[in-house]
Amino acid sequence: MEEKLVLVAGASGGIGASVCRRLVEDGYRVVGTDLNEEALSGLGAELGERFIAKPADQTDMAAMETLVEEAEAGHGGIHGFVNVTGWTAASRFETENVEYWQKVMNINFMSLLYLAQPVLRKMAERKAGRMVFVASDAARVGTAGQAVYSGAKGAVIALSKSLARENARNGITVNCVAPGPTKTPLFEHEMENNPQMVEKIIKGIPLRRAAEPSDQAAAITFFLSDEAAYITGQTLSVSGGLTMI
Numbered sequence: 001m002e003e004k005l006v007l008v009a010g011a012s013g014g015i016g017a018s019v020c021r022r023l024v025e026d027g028y029r030v031v032g033t034d035l036n037e038e039a040l041s042g043l044g045a046e047l048g049e050r051f052i053a054k055p056a057d058q059t060d061m062a063a064m065e066t067l068v069e070e071a072e073a074g075h076g077g078i079h080g081f082v083n084v085t086g087w088t089a090a091s092r093f094e095t096e097n098v099e100y101w102q103k104v105m106n107i108n109f110m111s112l113l114y115l116a117q118p119v120l121r122k123m124a125e126r127k128a129g130r131m132v133f134v135a136s137d138a139a140r141v142g143t144a145g146q147a148v149y150s151g152a153k154g155a156v157i158a159l160s161k162s163l164a165r166e167n168a169r170n171g172i173t174v175n176c177v178a179p180g181p182t183k184t185p186l187f188e189h190e191m192e193n194n195p196q197m198v199e200k201i202i203k204g205i206p207l208r209r210a211a212e213p214s215d216q217a218a219a220i221t222f223f224l225s226d227e228a229a230y231i232t233g234q235t236l237s238v239s240g241g242l243t244m245i
Protein backbone atom coordinates (compact mmCIF):
# COMPACT_ATOMS: atom_id res chain seq x y z
CA MET A 1 0.00 0.00 0.00
CA GLU A 2 1.28 3.49 -0.86
CA GLU A 3 1.97 5.48 2.31
CA LYS A 4 -0.27 8.56 2.35
CA LEU A 5 1.37 11.87 3.24
CA VAL A 6 -0.02 14.07 6.02
CA LEU A 7 1.19 17.57 6.84
CA VAL A 8 0.91 18.30 10.57
CA ALA A 9 1.37 21.89 11.78
CA GLY A 10 2.09 22.44 15.47
CA ALA A 11 3.67 18.98 15.24
CA SER A 12 5.93 19.07 18.29
CA GLY A 13 3.40 20.31 20.88
CA GLY A 14 1.56 18.06 23.34
CA ILE A 15 -1.33 17.13 21.03
CA GLY A 16 0.68 17.54 17.79
CA ALA A 17 3.35 15.03 18.80
CA SER A 18 0.67 12.51 19.75
CA VAL A 19 -0.98 12.99 16.33
CA CYS A 20 2.37 12.41 14.58
CA ARG A 21 3.06 9.24 16.63
CA ARG A 22 -0.38 7.86 15.83
CA LEU A 23 -0.11 8.66 12.12
CA VAL A 24 3.31 7.02 11.80
CA GLU A 25 1.98 3.98 13.72
CA ASP A 26 -0.98 3.82 11.31
CA GLY A 27 1.38 3.75 8.31
CA TYR A 28 1.23 7.37 7.11
CA ARG A 29 4.26 9.46 6.19
CA VAL A 30 4.25 12.74 8.07
CA VAL A 31 5.73 16.14 7.30
CA GLY A 32 5.75 17.90 10.66
CA THR A 33 6.23 21.64 11.01
CA ASP A 34 6.57 23.73 14.18
CA LEU A 35 8.37 26.80 15.49
CA ASN A 36 10.06 24.66 18.16
CA GLU A 37 12.99 23.28 16.20
CA GLU A 38 14.52 21.35 19.08
CA ALA A 39 11.32 19.49 20.01
CA LEU A 40 10.68 18.78 16.33
CA SER A 41 14.10 17.21 15.83
CA GLY A 42 13.60 15.13 19.01
CA LEU A 43 10.34 13.85 17.55
CA GLY A 44 12.13 13.10 14.28
CA ALA A 45 14.75 11.03 16.14
CA GLU A 46 11.93 9.08 17.83
CA LEU A 47 9.75 8.48 14.78
CA GLY A 48 12.39 7.63 12.18
CA GLU A 49 12.32 8.02 8.45
CA ARG A 50 8.53 8.17 8.00
CA PHE A 51 8.63 11.55 9.80
CA ILE A 52 10.08 14.57 7.99
CA ALA A 53 10.78 17.63 10.18
CA LYS A 54 10.34 21.08 8.61
CA PRO A 55 10.79 23.75 11.28
CA ALA A 56 9.17 27.09 10.39
CA ASP A 57 7.21 30.04 11.75
CA GLN A 58 3.63 29.51 10.64
CA THR A 59 2.84 33.23 10.93
CA ASP A 60 5.14 33.80 7.92
CA MET A 61 2.95 33.39 4.82
CA ALA A 62 5.84 33.18 2.32
CA ALA A 63 7.55 30.50 4.43
CA MET A 64 4.32 28.44 4.41
CA GLU A 65 4.05 28.62 0.60
CA THR A 66 7.65 27.44 0.31
CA LEU A 67 7.05 24.66 2.84
CA VAL A 68 4.12 23.25 0.86
CA GLU A 69 6.05 23.43 -2.43
CA GLU A 70 9.05 21.66 -0.87
CA ALA A 71 6.92 19.03 0.86
CA GLU A 72 5.11 18.13 -2.38
CA ALA A 73 8.26 18.21 -4.53
CA GLY A 74 10.24 16.06 -2.09
CA HIS A 75 7.63 13.71 -0.67
CA GLY A 76 4.57 13.56 -2.96
CA GLY A 77 1.02 14.89 -2.83
CA ILE A 78 -0.37 15.90 0.55
CA HIS A 79 -3.35 13.64 1.36
CA GLY A 80 -4.14 15.24 4.72
CA PHE A 81 -3.48 18.53 6.47
CA VAL A 82 -3.84 18.70 10.26
CA ASN A 83 -3.53 22.10 11.93
CA VAL A 84 -2.76 21.80 15.63
CA THR A 85 -0.91 25.11 16.12
CA GLY A 86 -2.36 27.33 18.82
CA TRP A 87 -1.50 29.59 21.73
CA THR A 88 -3.07 31.74 24.43
CA ALA A 89 -2.32 33.16 27.85
CA ALA A 90 -5.02 33.79 30.46
CA SER A 91 -6.13 37.34 31.27
CA ARG A 92 -9.21 39.51 31.52
CA PHE A 93 -10.22 41.12 28.22
CA GLU A 94 -10.34 44.67 29.63
CA THR A 95 -6.68 44.46 30.72
CA GLU A 96 -5.29 43.27 27.35
CA ASN A 97 -3.56 45.30 24.64
CA VAL A 98 -3.68 45.18 20.85
CA GLU A 99 -0.26 43.48 20.56
CA TYR A 100 -1.58 40.56 22.60
CA TRP A 101 -4.77 40.33 20.49
CA GLN A 102 -2.73 40.36 17.28
CA LYS A 103 -0.47 37.60 18.58
CA VAL A 104 -3.46 35.44 19.54
CA MET A 105 -5.17 36.03 16.17
CA ASN A 106 -1.93 35.44 14.22
CA ILE A 107 -1.05 32.14 15.89
CA ASN A 108 -4.58 30.71 16.12
CA PHE A 109 -6.18 32.00 12.92
CA MET A 110 -3.97 33.82 10.38
CA SER A 111 -1.30 31.08 10.47
CA LEU A 112 -4.00 28.57 9.51
CA LEU A 113 -4.94 30.65 6.44
CA TYR A 114 -1.28 30.84 5.38
CA LEU A 115 -0.97 27.06 5.28
CA ALA A 116 -4.52 26.05 4.29
CA GLN A 117 -4.46 28.09 1.06
CA PRO A 118 -1.38 26.56 -0.62
CA VAL A 119 -2.41 23.08 0.58
CA LEU A 120 -5.97 23.52 -0.76
CA ARG A 121 -4.67 24.60 -4.17
CA LYS A 122 -2.66 21.36 -4.42
CA MET A 123 -5.55 19.20 -3.18
CA ALA A 124 -7.98 20.88 -5.61
CA GLU A 125 -5.68 20.02 -8.56
CA ARG A 126 -5.82 16.34 -7.50
CA LYS A 127 -9.51 16.55 -6.52
CA ALA A 128 -8.84 14.80 -3.20
CA GLY A 129 -7.80 15.68 0.32
CA ARG A 130 -8.61 15.82 4.01
CA MET A 131 -8.26 18.79 6.30
CA VAL A 132 -8.63 18.67 10.09
CA PHE A 133 -8.35 21.83 12.16
CA VAL A 134 -7.88 21.68 15.93
CA ALA A 135 -10.23 24.27 17.45
CA SER A 136 -11.27 24.28 21.11
CA ASP A 137 -14.40 23.83 23.18
CA ALA A 138 -13.64 27.44 24.22
CA ALA A 139 -15.08 28.40 20.82
CA ARG A 140 -18.33 26.54 21.49
CA VAL A 141 -19.06 27.47 25.09
CA GLY A 142 -16.57 30.25 25.96
CA THR A 143 -13.76 30.28 28.49
CA ALA A 144 -13.26 33.05 31.06
CA GLY A 145 -9.77 34.53 30.68
CA GLN A 146 -9.47 33.45 27.04
CA ALA A 147 -11.95 35.71 25.23
CA VAL A 148 -9.88 36.53 22.14
CA TYR A 149 -8.55 32.96 21.85
CA SER A 150 -12.18 31.73 21.99
CA GLY A 151 -13.02 34.20 19.19
CA ALA A 152 -10.05 33.03 17.10
CA LYS A 153 -11.04 29.38 17.54
CA GLY A 154 -14.65 30.29 16.64
CA ALA A 155 -13.22 31.73 13.43
CA VAL A 156 -11.38 28.44 12.81
CA ILE A 157 -14.68 26.52 13.08
CA ALA A 158 -16.54 28.98 10.81
CA LEU A 159 -13.70 28.83 8.27
CA SER A 160 -13.81 25.02 8.23
CA LYS A 161 -17.54 25.03 7.38
CA SER A 162 -17.16 27.49 4.51
CA LEU A 163 -14.11 25.67 3.12
CA ALA A 164 -16.05 22.41 3.42
CA ARG A 165 -18.84 23.88 1.27
CA GLU A 166 -16.47 25.44 -1.27
CA ASN A 167 -14.37 22.31 -1.70
CA ALA A 168 -16.81 19.39 -1.48
CA ARG A 169 -17.02 19.39 -5.30
CA ASN A 170 -13.24 18.88 -5.33
CA GLY A 171 -13.42 15.79 -3.14
CA ILE A 172 -11.92 17.62 -0.16
CA THR A 173 -13.38 17.29 3.35
CA VAL A 174 -12.78 19.83 6.13
CA ASN A 175 -13.61 19.09 9.77
CA CYS A 176 -12.65 20.33 13.24
CA VAL A 177 -11.77 18.61 16.48
CA ALA A 178 -12.54 20.71 19.57
CA PRO A 179 -10.53 19.49 22.56
CA GLY A 180 -11.55 20.04 26.13
CA PRO A 181 -8.87 20.11 28.90
CA THR A 182 -6.06 17.82 27.70
CA LYS A 183 -3.01 16.53 29.59
CA THR A 184 -0.30 18.44 27.77
CA PRO A 185 2.78 19.93 29.53
CA LEU A 186 0.85 23.10 30.41
CA PHE A 187 -1.89 21.04 32.08
CA GLU A 188 0.69 18.93 34.00
CA HIS A 189 2.25 22.21 35.19
CA GLU A 190 -1.16 23.41 36.45
CA MET A 191 -1.70 20.03 38.18
CA GLU A 192 1.50 20.59 40.14
CA ASN A 193 0.91 24.26 40.91
CA ASN A 194 -2.85 24.52 41.27
CA PRO A 195 -4.22 21.03 42.03
CA GLN A 196 -7.47 22.38 43.54
CA MET A 197 -8.38 24.22 40.35
CA VAL A 198 -7.60 21.15 38.26
CA GLU A 199 -9.72 18.99 40.60
CA LYS A 200 -12.63 21.43 40.13
CA ILE A 201 -12.31 21.24 36.33
CA ILE A 202 -12.27 17.43 36.41
CA LYS A 203 -15.37 17.33 38.63
CA GLY A 204 -17.22 19.16 35.86
CA ILE A 205 -16.29 16.52 33.25
CA PRO A 206 -18.89 13.71 33.07
CA LEU A 207 -16.18 11.11 32.28
CA ARG A 208 -14.20 12.42 35.31
CA ARG A 209 -10.77 12.83 33.73
CA ALA A 210 -8.88 15.19 31.47
CA ALA A 211 -8.24 14.00 27.91
CA GLU A 212 -5.01 12.25 27.01
CA PRO A 213 -3.36 13.74 23.88
CA SER A 214 -4.01 10.33 22.29
CA ASP A 215 -7.79 10.89 22.70
CA GLN A 216 -7.45 13.94 20.44
CA ALA A 217 -5.18 12.04 18.02
CA ALA A 218 -7.81 9.27 17.69
CA ALA A 219 -10.51 11.75 16.59
CA ILE A 220 -8.14 13.52 14.21
CA THR A 221 -6.98 10.30 12.54
CA PHE A 222 -10.62 9.23 12.17
CA PHE A 223 -11.35 12.36 10.10
CA LEU A 224 -8.32 11.52 7.91
CA SER A 225 -9.42 7.92 7.37
CA ASP A 226 -11.54 6.33 4.62
CA GLU A 227 -14.29 5.75 7.23
CA ALA A 228 -14.87 9.52 7.39
CA ALA A 229 -15.27 9.96 3.63
CA TYR A 230 -18.90 11.17 3.94
CA ILE A 231 -18.33 13.61 6.82
CA THR A 232 -17.51 17.27 6.17
CA GLY A 233 -18.05 20.65 7.83
CA GLN A 234 -18.38 19.07 11.28
CA THR A 235 -16.89 19.90 14.68
CA LEU A 236 -16.35 17.06 17.13
CA SER A 237 -15.84 17.90 20.80
CA VAL A 238 -13.40 15.53 22.50
CA SER A 239 -13.96 16.60 26.07
CA GLY A 240 -15.36 13.70 28.11
CA GLY A 241 -18.87 15.13 27.81
CA LEU A 242 -17.91 18.54 29.29
CA THR A 243 -19.73 20.15 26.41
CA MET A 244 -22.70 18.50 24.69
CA ILE A 245 -23.73 20.64 21.73
Ligand SMILES: NC(=O)c1ccc[n+]([C@@H]2O[C@H](COP(=O)([O-])OP(=O)(O)OC[C@H]3O[C@@H](n4cnc5c(N)ncnc54)[C@H](O)[C@@H]3O)[C@@H](O)[C@H]2O)c1
Nearest residue numbers: 010012013014015035057058084085086136179181182184
Ligand atom coordinates in the same frame (compact mmCIF):
# COMPACT_ATOMS: atom_id res chain seq x y z
N1 LIG B 1 -4.25 21.29 25.79
C1 LIG B 1 -5.53 21.63 25.94
O1 LIG B 1 -6.10 21.47 27.02
C2 LIG B 1 -6.30 22.22 24.78
C3 LIG B 1 -7.66 22.46 24.93
C4 LIG B 1 -8.38 22.99 23.85
C5 LIG B 1 -7.72 23.27 22.67
N2 LIG B 1 -6.40 23.03 22.54
C6 LIG B 1 -5.76 23.33 21.27
O2 LIG B 1 -5.03 22.21 20.83
C7 LIG B 1 -3.89 22.63 20.08
C8 LIG B 1 -2.64 22.00 20.67
O3 LIG B 1 -2.54 22.34 22.02
P1 LIG B 1 -1.37 21.79 22.96
O4 LIG B 1 -1.93 21.74 24.32
O5 LIG B 1 -0.77 20.59 22.35
O6 LIG B 1 -0.39 23.05 22.91
P2 LIG B 1 1.18 23.14 22.70
O7 LIG B 1 1.59 24.50 23.11
O8 LIG B 1 1.86 21.97 23.36
O9 LIG B 1 1.30 22.99 21.11
C9 LIG B 1 1.13 24.05 20.23
C10 LIG B 1 2.27 24.03 19.23
O10 LIG B 1 2.12 25.13 18.33
C11 LIG B 1 3.42 25.61 18.05
N3 LIG B 1 3.38 27.00 17.60
C12 LIG B 1 2.99 28.09 18.29
N4 LIG B 1 3.18 29.19 17.55
C13 LIG B 1 3.70 28.79 16.36
C14 LIG B 1 4.11 29.46 15.18
N5 LIG B 1 4.04 30.79 15.08
N6 LIG B 1 4.60 28.74 14.15
C15 LIG B 1 4.71 27.39 14.25
N7 LIG B 1 4.34 26.69 15.35
C16 LIG B 1 3.85 27.39 16.39
C17 LIG B 1 4.16 25.49 19.38
O11 LIG B 1 5.58 25.52 19.20
C18 LIG B 1 3.65 24.16 19.91
O12 LIG B 1 4.49 23.08 19.56
C19 LIG B 1 -3.88 24.15 20.12
O13 LIG B 1 -4.47 24.64 18.95
C20 LIG B 1 -4.74 24.46 21.33
O14 LIG B 1 -5.34 25.71 21.21
C21 LIG B 1 -5.66 22.51 23.57
